[in-house]
Structures are given as structure tokens and as C-alpha cells.
Amino acid sequence: MSETQTTETHEFQAEVRQLLDLMIHSLYSNREIFLRELISNAADAADRLRFEALQDEQLFEDDPEPRVRIAVDAEARTLTVSDNGIGMNRTDVIDNLGTIAHSGTRRFLDSLTGDEKHDAQLIGQFGVGFYSAFIVADQVRVLTRRAGDAASEGVQWESDGKGAFRLESSPRESRGTTIVLHLAEGQDEFLDTTRLRSIIRRYSDHIAIPIQLEDDQGGAETINQASALWMRPKGELSDEDYQAFYRQLTFDTEAPLRWIHNKVEGDQSYASLLYIPAQRPFDLFEPESGHGLRLYVRRVFIMEDKEHRLLPRYLRFVRGVVDSEDLPLNVSREILQQNRQVDRIRAASVKRVLDTLERMAADDVDSYARFWEAFGTVLKEGPVEDPANAERVAGLLRFHSTADENAPSVTLADYVERMKPGQKAIYYLTGESLAAVRSSPHLEVFRKRDIEVLLLAEPVDEWLMAHLPAYGETPLKAVPKGDLELDEIGDDDSPTPAAPEPSEAVGQLIERLQGQLGDRVSEVRASARLTDSPACLVVGEHEFGINMQRMLQAAGHDLPAQRPVLEINPDHSIIERLASDESAPLEEWAVLLFEQSVLMEGGRLEDPAAFVRRMNRLLN
Numbered sequence: 098m099s100e101t102q103t104t105e106t107h108e109f110q111a112e113v114r115q116l117l118d119l120m121i122h123s124l125y126s127n128r129e130i131f132l133r134e135l136i137s138n139a140a141d142a143a144d145r146l147r148f149e150a151l152q153d154e155q156l157f158e159d160d161p162e163p164r165v166r167i168a169v170d171a172e173a174r175t176l177t178v179s180d181n182g183i184g185m186n187r188t189d190v191i192d193n194l195g196t197i198a199h200s201g202t203r204r205f206l207d208s209l210t211g212d213e214k215h216d217a218q219l220i221g222q223f224g225v226g227f228y229s230a231f232i233v234a235d236q237v238r239v240l241t242r243r244a245g246d247a248a249s250e251g252v253q254w255e256s257d258g259k260g261a262f263r264l265e266s267s268p269r270e271s272r273g274t275t276i277v278l279h280l281a282e283g284q285d286e287f288l289d290t291t292r293l294r295s296i297i298r299r300y301s302d303h304i305a306i307p308i309q310l311e312d313d314q315g316g317a318e319t320i321n322q323a324s325a326l327w328m329r330p331k332g333e334l335s336d337e338d339y340q341a342f343y344r345q346l347t348f349d350t351e352a353p354l355r356w357i358h359n360k361v362e363g364d365q366s367y368a369s370l371l372y373i374p375a376q377r378p379f380d381l382f383e384p385e386s387g388h389g390l391r392l393y394v395r396r397v398f399i400m401e402d403k404e405h406r407l408l409p410r411y412l413r414f415v416r417g418v419v420d421s422e423d424l425p426l427n428v429s430r431e432i433l434q435q436n437r438q439v440d441r442i443r444a445a446s447v448k449r450v451l452d453t454l455e456r457m458a459a460d461d462v463d464s465y466a467r468f469w470e471a472f473g474t475v476l477k478e479g480p481v482e483d484p485a486n487a488e489r490v491a492g493l494l495r496f497h498s499t500a501d502e503n504a505p506s507v508t509l510a511d512y513v514e515r516m517k518p519g520q521k522a523i524y525y526l527t528g529e530s531l532a533a534v535r536s537s538p539h540l541e542v543f544r545k546r547d548i549e550v551l552l553l554a555e556p557v558d559e560w561l562m563a564h565l566p567a568y569g570e571t572p573l574k575a576v577p578k579g580d581l582e583l584d585e586i587g588d589d590d591s592p593t594p595a596a597p598e599p600s601e602a603v604g605q606l607i608e609r610l611q612g613q614l615g616d617r618v619s620e621v622r623a624s625a626r627l628t629d630s631p632a633c634l635v636v637g638e639h640e641f642g643i644n645m646q647r648m649l650q651a652a653g654h655d656l657p658a659q660r661p662v663l664e665i666n667p668d669h670s671i672i673e674r675l676a677s678d679e680s681a682p683l684e685e686w687a688v689l690l691f692e693q694s695v696l697m698e699g700g701r702l703e704d705p706a707a708f709v710r711r712m713n714r715l716l717n
């Protein structure tokens with residue numbers, strides 16, 4: 098077969114071109130990371146070989162020791178990175194080095210902002226990998242053969258990164274992948290072995306396989322520690338060791354806030370190294386984002402814990418490694434789902450993370466505030482997902498409140514300590530935004546009587562509060578629900594009266610309003626909640642709040658019709674006037690009071706235009 102018959106030219110997928118462009122521009126100042134990416138791919142390839150060889154020893158051929166080898170040729174201006182990992186066949190090459198195979202990468206592209214600094218950081222976190230070679234190279238050649246395939250199946254891929262790549266057969270005796278970068282003008286620093294050595298130490302010291310740098314005589318020197326850091330005794334490891342390993346693991350540009358390193362020995366043995374990051378990865382809220390711990394069995398990488406078996410979803414911000422001595426190497430996802438050892442590792446890991454967060458909250462308020470800003474929203478899923486630990490998670494929550502409007506810094510314990518004599522519940526209000534919550538009429542009576550209310554405005558808050566009926570002995574109570582029972586709160590010398598018995602005129606107004614509103618409301622009554630607003634809506638103790646109803650409806654749920662109570666403020670001038678002036682158009686006023694109350698709850702009107710017309714008629 099002649100060469101030409103097997104040579105094909107393929108266009109890059111449009112997204113690849115977009116990515117290449119972007120990478121070359123936004124990562125130029127940080128271009129040495131290309132080496133980290135190529136080494137990390139080589140290490141992944143070694144892991145995958147080791148894993149597949151569990152089923153089929155033949156794959157090792159006669160070369161079982163994984164390694165990465167780096168060589169420079171100053172004359173040819175090339176830098177070569179080769180591995181003896183799993184390698185690729187022709188289809189693999191087309192899929193992996195011609196398209197953006199990972200749906201994650203596409204989402205990543207969508208999340209770019211155009212702000213270079215921000216985008217560069219995203220790329221860093223994401224580790225987009227192979228294509229970063231084109232930041233420093235004007236020509237890249239990949240020679241590869243998949244383990245187990247015949248030598249004649251070897252493939253060569255070649256591109257200048259401009260728009261297309263060339264593919265041809267290239268027989269290859271040894272399995273694995275060799276990547277030859279022809280360095281672009283001005284990139285001579287990557288021919289300098291001293292420079293290369295320092296880059297490798299900086300980024301890849303804890304890659305678990307040896308990284309060897311070839312010298313002029315054809316010998317090679319191992320540059321990295323090449324050991325599993327998590328197996329080393331704590332006493333031998335410095336902060337810098339832990340941080341360097343974290344960088345390798347996550348590509349995070351910020352140092353982690355905390356790490357937790359444990360070696361457990363006994364009837365079950367494992368090591369775990371868990372990190373609490375300082376900043377949010379961009380895809381924390383994507384269901385498929387695949388953040389999770391890395392599971393190893395006796396130093397062999399098995400899988401990324403994307404199904405959150407080793408730690409629950411609400412702790413998915415934790416990064417790190419679990420390495421078991423006891424699980425079978427061929428452990429599958431199915432086995433993991435129902436393995437008692439895994440249950441125990443999980444319970445212990447949850448405990449360690451919660452312990453660490455509690456300690457950080459107590460000893461280092463600033464770090465905890467950073468943690469909360471980055472991951473508080475995720476932690477709020479805790480009481481829903483993990484009722485057994487709901488009380489501990491509740492202690493870690495931070496809230497905005499009427500007593501501290503600036504930062505979400507109020508704990509439930511702070512609140513309980515500040516409760517008024519006779520106060521029996523922790524009061525809270527949820528809504529669509531903090532601004533809306535802060536100006537809600539439901540807070541009027543609380544402000545007047547100086548009773549603190551927790552303010553919540555994230556979507557997850559509704560679910561959180563629905564699963565948090567009490568903190569210790571103290572029930573939590575939504576202020577727009579049921580009877581507030583504020584009567585007993587306060588000092589003995591200044592008792593505050595219950596809702597005033599409405600005057601006869603107000604009593605009649607209530608009946609007339611009820612007649613006008615029909616089955617839009619379950620009841621109209623005089624309010625003990627309001628000081629400045631004429632009216633508000635209240636739901637029953639065990640009904641969904643209006644904000645929750647809105648969210649459920651937005652999520653496509655069919656809700657049973659629920660009728661709120663309209664409470665009116667007998668002391669408000671509008672109510673006073675309506676009570677005394679029988680000629681006022683009550684059919685208009687009733688609906689207006691009702692609809693403005695719906696709006697203040699963040700609810701939606703079925704016919705906003707009718708609302709505006711009605712208001713304008715009354716203004717006239």
C-alpha cells in the first residue's frame with residue numbers, strides 16, 4: 098500500500114478552531130502549562146492501561162513499567178513527550194484530536210465571557226488539554242498505537258493547528274503515544290532542560306508515574322517524586338507539598354482553604370486526602386459536571402466518583418482522593434452502589450468534612466466566610482439530602498437577617514441567643530430576591546417590635562427550610578404562614594396586644610371584600626402583621642408559601658388550587674376610607690388590594706394589563 102492511499106486530511110470541528118484561537122490568545126502569558134497538559138494525558142493513558150490490563154495482562158506487552166519521557170532536539174527545534182500508556186487507534190485519534198469530544202468542553206466554551214483574565218482562569222480549571230500544545234508549537238505530530246493492536250495499526254496525526262489535520266498510517270513497534278512539538282519562533286526556552294525541569298517540578302511533581310528527561314547521551318533522569326502523595330506519612334509532607342498536589346489535581350489557581358489527610362488501618366484500610374477549595378468551579382451547578390473524588394484501589398486509578406458515592410452531592414465541592422486497600426480492582430459502579438466498605442468510607446468522609454468546616458467556622462471566620470460565599474448554596478442541599486446530618490449542617494448555615502443586613506453571617510445559634518423573652522420560634526422569610534424580601538410587608542410588625550427575622554432569597558432556600566422544621570428545640574417558622582403568635586413576646590411591662598378586635602365598620606368592610614373576592618381567597622381578616630401597608634397575603638401553616646408555589650409552577654408542577662388569606666390593616670388610611678365611605682367602588686378596590694399583595698409576594702398576575710388599568714382608573 099502506498100503512503101498516499103492512507104493519507105487523509107480532516108477539517109477540525111468549528112469549536113476546536115474557536116478553542117485554539119482563544120487558547121493561544123488568552124493563555125499566552127501562562128504558556129508553560131501545555132507541558133502539564135501533555136504529561137497529565139500521558140499519566141491518564143498509563144492509568145487506563147493499568148486498568149484495562151487487569152482484564153488482559155497481554156496489554157503490557159513486555160513493557161509493564163509506565164513512564165513519560167521528555168526529550169529535546171535543539172537543532173530540529175522539537176520537544177517530544179512520549180508515553181507507554183494505552184495509546185490510540187485511528188478512530189480514537191479522530192475522535193479525541195479532531196473534535197471536542199467532551200460535552201463539558203462545549204459547555205465550557207459557552208461559559209466564556211471574553212474577559213481574558215477570567216477566561217484564562219476557566220481554561221486553567223478545565224484543563225482543556227491537548228490543544229494547548231499549539232500555544233508554543235507551529236507544528237504538532239502525534240505518533241500512536243493502541244495497546245494490544247498490531248504494529249501496522251500505528252497512526253500519525255499532524256497539524257499546524259490552523260484548521261485541519263493530516264492522518265496517515267505509521268507502523269509502530271511500541272504501544273503508546275509520542276507527541277512531537279515543533280516549537281514556534283520565540284519559544285526556545287522550552288528547549289532548555291533547566292527550564293523544563295523546573296516546569297515539571299512545579300506542575301507535575303506528584304504525577305504517580307516517573308517523568309524522565311533525556312540527556313544528550315541518551316540516558317534519562319527521573320524528575321518528579323513519582324509517588325502517590327496520599328500514601329506518604331503526614332509528618333513528611335509540607336504545606337507546599339499538599340498545595341502542589343492540589344494544583345495538579347484541580348488546576349485551581351487559588352490555594353485550597355483546608356485539607357484533610359487520613360490513613361485508616363484496621364479491618365478496612367484506606368487513605369483519603371480531601372481538599373476544601375477556596376473558589377467555585379464554573380460548572381458546580383451543572384448536573385453532569387462530574388465533580389467528585391478520585392477513587393483508587395491500591396494506587397491504581399479506578400474512576401472519578403461522578404455519582405457521588407464516596408461523598409454526597411451537597412459536599413461535591415470537596416476535591417481529592419480515596420485509595421482503598423480492600424476493594425477489588427475490578428470494582429464496578431454497580432458494586433460501589435452497594436458496598437458496605439464504601440458506606441463506611443463515605444460516612445467517615447462526611448464526618449471529617451463537617452468536622453473541618455465546624456472548626457474553620459469557629460477558629461477562622463474570614464476563611465469560613467470565603468467558603469460560604471463559594472459553596473454555601475451547595476451546602477444548603479444538605480438537610481434535604483442527608484437528614485441524618487441535618488442538625489450539623491444547620492449549624493454551618495449562614496443567613497442574612499434583619500439584625501445584620503450586610504453579610505450573610507448570622508447563625509441559627511446567634512439567632513436563638515438573641516431571641517426575645519417569650520419568643521418560641523425562629524422567624525424567617527423567603528422570597529425572590531433580597532431586595533424583595535427586605536421590603537416585604539410581612540416584616541412590618543417584626544420591625545416595629547424589634548424581633549429578628551432571617552432573610553432568604555435563593556431558590557434552594559425553599560427546599561432547605563421545608564426540610565428544617567427546627568433547630569435544636571426551637572421550631573423555624575415562615576412569617577407569611579398561619580398565626581404568628583407574637584402576643585407573648587416581650588417584656589412584662591410592655592405587653593403588646595393581640596390583633597385588635599376590628600371595629601364594626603371594618604368588620605363590615607371585611608365581609609364586603611370577601612364577597613367581592615369570592616374564591617380567590619379563603620378568608621379576609623384584620624391583620625396583626627402590618628403597620629405601613631394596607632394588605633398582605635398569608636397562607637396556612639402547612640401550605641406552600643407563595644414563593645414556593647411560584648417556583649413549583651415554574652418547574653412545571655401542577656399544584657392543587659390553594660387559597661390564601663387576605664389580611665388588611667385597619668389602621669391604614671386606605672382601609673379607613675373604604676370602611677367609612679360606602680360609595681367607593683369596592684369591586685375595584687378589592688381586586689387591587691388582592692393583586693398588589695400577590696405582587697409583593699413575588700407572585701405573578703394572570704392579567705397584568707387589567708391590574709394597571711384598574712389602578713389607573715382608581716388614580717383618576
Ligand code: ADP
Nearest residue numbers: 138139142180182184185193225226227228274
Ligand atoms: P482530556 O485529557 O481532558 O480528556 P485532552 O484534550 O487533554 O482532554 O485529551 C483529549 C483526549 O485525547 C483524551 O481524553 C485521550 O482520550 C486522548 N489522549 C490525549 N493524549 C493521549 C495520550 N498521551 N495517550 C492516549 N490518549 C491520549
Ligand code: MG
Nearest residue numbers: 137138226227
Ligand atoms: Mg488532558
